[in-house]
Amino acid sequence: MTVSDRASAGDPGGGCWQALVHNGGSVCDLYMFSFAELPVSAARQQLADIIARVRAEHTPIYLLRCGHRVAAVIDADDLSGILKLAEDMEDIRAAEAARAEMRAMGETPVPWEEMKADLGLA
Numbered sequence: 001m002t003v004s005d006r007a008s009a010g011d012p013g014g015g016c017w018q019a020l021v022h023n024g025g026s027v028c029d030l031y032m033f034s035f036a037e038l039p040v041s042a043a044r045q046q047l048a049d050i051i052a053r054v055r056a057e058h059t060p061i062y063l064l065r066c067g068h069r070v071a072a073v074i075d076a077d078d079l080s081g082i083l084k085l086a087e088d089m090e091d092i093r094a095a096e097a098a099r100a101e102m103r104a105m106g107e108t109p110v111p112w113e114e115m116k117a118d119l120g121l122a
Contacts, residue, residue: 037062037069 040063043050050061050073060074074082102109116122 036060037064039064040070043073 036059038046038050038061043061043063054061054073055075058075058078060072060078062069063071063073110118113122
């Protein structure tokens with residue numbers, strides 16, 4: 001749902017940024033409404049505050065263009081953690097696929113000690 005959709009649907013959070021930004025409100029005011037979306041135009045004016053808030057709260061802020069999410073500001077350490085988790089998940093899925101293939105072909109796993117010996121590592 002876009003900002004304009006929220007505002008027209010009567011959601012009080014849908015148009016809060018407009019009133020706050022036009023009345024000199026800050027990003028902190030926006031968060032008081034648990035509003036994690038901000039138009040790019042408003043974000044430009046408050047980038048330092050946005051970065052500080054994202055780092056302190058570990059919650060991303062989505063940037064909107066024409067009411068649609070186009071980007072997110074996220075703490076760098078949080079992003080690193082997310083990327084590591086994604087890599088781990090990719091490894092888990094690859095291992096699951098390999099096990100499924102082995103079951104389908106009726107193969108059994110080679111014990112680690114045997115593999116090390118075959119490779120001359122034991």
